[in-house]
Amino acid sequence: MTGYGRGSGSEPWHPEDPLYGDQGWSGQQTDGSPHHHAQQPQPQAHPEPHAQPYGGQQYQYQEQAAVYGAQQYGGQQHDGQQFAGQQYDGRQHSGQQYDGQQYDGAWDTGQQAAMPYGTPPAPAAPYGAGDPDPYRTPEAYPPPQPPGQRRPADQQPGYAEEREPEPEEENHPFFSNGDGDDADRDDPEADDPASTRSERRGRSRNAKGSKDSKKAKKRKSRNGVACLVVALVLVGGAGGVAYFGYQFWQSQFGAAPDFEGTGSSETVQVTIPQGAGGYEIGSILVKNGVVKSQGAFVSAQSKHPKGKNIQAGVYTLKKGMSAASAVELMLNPQSQSTLIIPEGRRNAWVYEQIDKKLQLKAGTTEAVATAEAKNLGLPAWAVGHRDVKDPLEGFLFPASYPVAKGAKPEDVLKKMVARAKAEYTKADxxxxxxxxxxxxxxxxxxxxxxxxxxxxxxxxxxxxxxxxxxxxxxxxxxxxxxxxxxxxxxxxxxxxxxxxxxxxxxxxxxxxxxxxxxxxxxxxxxxxxxxxxxxxxxxxxxxxxxxxxxxxxxxxxxxxxxxxxxxxxxxxxxxxxxx
Incomplete structure (x- = not known):
């Protein structure tokens, strides 16, 4: 049993046969590859009585798929140019020589079927006899190409000359060579031999005419603008990075913004709520214009040995103080606008202190307490007892209360009653x-x-x-x-x-x-x-x-x-x- 393409008949080995080696198309490379060896036609094992000059198979010109006529094909050009490395029986065709190899009909073009073994081919007509030479017309087909060298239709030689030139795709000017000549980079035929590339480039430029020079000028103009834009972007970006980098460094390692000195002559009352920490106190002081930044106050408070002793209350402070001065003043009881009620004090004493703090006439707070006792938030179990001299006695809970300037006595009393009620509820x-x-x-x-x-x-x-x-x-x-x-x-x-x-x-x-x-x-x-x-x-x-x-x-x-x-x-x- 004989393998495919290995019989003793006239059909040569198939080019795609794994054992075919470097023969056929791979053996007829003309582009300077290291495997370029011109293959000589192999003698027929069984010569036929009517052997054709093309290796026993008739070349069907009308069945080929590519176009001849002023087209280059894989380094082979017809119509006035020499086919490099191939020859049709050593004969010349219209002034063209196919030298180097004889076409033996073994090319696998998909256009013909192998002849049965032993079937004599039909007699071939002499070359040039019969129909006019198809290679002299623009519609002529080129000789078949090896599979590895075939190209898409839009890359065929002469393709650009057979259609209307399309608008050239605009490349980014920053990456152009500056003279508008990008044809070599975009040309799909750039790897062709120098002689054919030069002739094709000449034809292409002649077809484009004066448009190339205009485009070159436009590219030069765009190059300058693009460089200017890139430079501006780089400078602006570097400036932005430097600015934000400085801000980050300041926030992480630099000293927080701070005022200098003990402040102006303008004073302000600041209320610090119960349970407020350093950051909350600093935020309140910044809003009231006392210190410049929250970070400066927190830093000054942490450095002071008694900084954590700042209590809730109302403080009379100066505007524009350094953070260290603010901490020192807040630790001084004289700055506090708070009312401190010690344990065991009677209500009569508390009323007097509220009048003094609010700069009210003596007896004002006591009169309000007597008139508004039922509206100050007493629990139900503290109301309605007989012979009670003061219904609020026992409900002005001992603690520190912020008393801001301009506050009303009833507001201060309500805070005290609310605190007492909360403590008594907690104690059950x-x-x-x-x-x-x-x-x-x-x-x-x-x-x-x-x-x-x-x-x-x-x-x-x-x-x-x-x-x-x-x-x-x-x-x-x-x-x-x-x-x-x-x-x-x-x-x-x-x-x-x-x-x-x-x-x-x-x-x-x-x-x-x-x-x-x-x-x-x-x-x-x-x-x-x-x-x-x-x-x-x-x-x-x-x-x-x-x-x-x-x-x-x-x-x-x-x-x-x-x-x-x-x-x-x-x-x-x-x-x-x-x-």
Missing amino acids: LEGKAKSLGLKSPWELLTVASLVQVEGKTDDDFRRMSEVVYNRLKPTNTETNQLLQFDSAFNYLQGESNIDISEAEINSNQDPYNTYTQKGLTPGPISNPGIEALEAAMNPTKEGWMYFVATDGMNKTEFAKTHDEFLKLKDKFNDSKGRG
């Missing part, structure tokens, strides 16, 4: 009152207000709370449910006198006099703080019934029986020089 006064045998949180608040005034320390508060609860018991036979607190009588009198005569006390029947009236006072007698509240809710259970400030001021001692109490009383008299 209602729940604790029931567990202690009290009727309402109002009574628990009253107990806390009593111990707040009498005691000095947390231990004092807890023991005094136990004294109150033990004396309120119905089984109390020591004092018969009389509290006997000097602080309650002083509240009644509007005084703070520790030395009160028994005749004066025993003759007064006011509900707030705990020497003559059993049980608690009608309401709180001060504004207790958190410690007094907690002590009132968590009293000791040691059996205390009496206490005496034996030194007359700070030292408080406790007793469980009346006899122990008498000993403490003698000690107190001795401290006063009463023998």
Whole structure:
């Protein structure tokens, strides 16, 4: 059995046969490739009686696919030019020689079928006889080309000359050679031999005429404009990068903008809310024109050893201050436009301080409190009690409150009542009152207000709370449910006198006099703080019934029986020089 193209017949090996090697088209390269070897026609194994000059196969001119006539094809040009490396039986055609190789009919052009083995070909007519030579007409077909050298129709030699020249695609002027001559770069035939390329370029330029020179001038103009635009863009981009780079460096490593000095003569009141940190405080100061930047204030606050001690409140500051000066002034209590309420102060004292802070006539705030008590936000359990001298007593919670210039008294009072209400809710006064045998949180608040005034320390508060609860018991036979607190009588009198005569006390029947009236006072007698509240809710259970400030001021001692109490009383008299 014989393989494809390897029989003993007249058909040569097929060019696409894997074993064909470098013969056929690959062996007839004319472009200077390293595999260029002119192939000689192989002798026929079985010569036919009617062998054709084209290797036993008739060349069908009308069945070819490419155009002859002034066209270059893979380095081979017809019509007045020599076919390089190929010859048609050594004969010349119209002044053209096909030298080097004889066309043997083995080209696989897809235009003809292989002849059956042993079939004699038809006699060939002499060359030039019969029909006129088709190669002399523009419609003539060129000889077949090897598959590897075939080109699309728009790249065929002479294609550009057979159609109307299309507008040349405009290249970016920045990448042109500056003289408008880009033909060599865009020409698909640029790899052709120099002689044919020169002739084709000449024809192309002649066809274009004067348009090339005009386009060249336009390209030169566009080149200049493009270079100018690119230069401007580069300069602008470099400037932008430098600017933003400087800004980034300043934000990360440079000092924040800051004023110098202690500020101008113009002052401004600034309110710092509760819980505000350095960045929030700095932002508020910047908005009010006190400091120049938030970063400068935060930096100055962090460098000051007491910078973190800046509290909420209203501060009177100067405009245009350096951040360090602002921090220093805010740490000075004189700059604060705040009202600080200490623990145990009565409402009468608070009203006076509000009038002074708001520069109001004395008694203004007290009159507002009396008239607007029900509209200031008191809880329901604090309203409607009998014989109460001040319904707001116990609800002006001890704390620091910002009081800005021009504020109204009722606004300041509302803030204080709201703070007290929040603290009492948090402490759960209602729940604790029931567990202690009290009727309402109002009574628990009253107990806390009593111990707040009498005691000095947390231990004092807890023991005094136990004294109150033990004396309120119905089984109390020591004092018969009389509290006997000097602080309650002083509240009644509007005084703070520790030395009160028994005749004066025993003759007064006011509900707030705990020497003559059993049980608690009608309401709180001060504004207790958190410690007094907690002590009132968590009293000791040691059996205390009496206490005496034996030194007359700070030292408080406790007793469980009346006899122990008498000993403490003698000690107190001795401290006063009463023998």
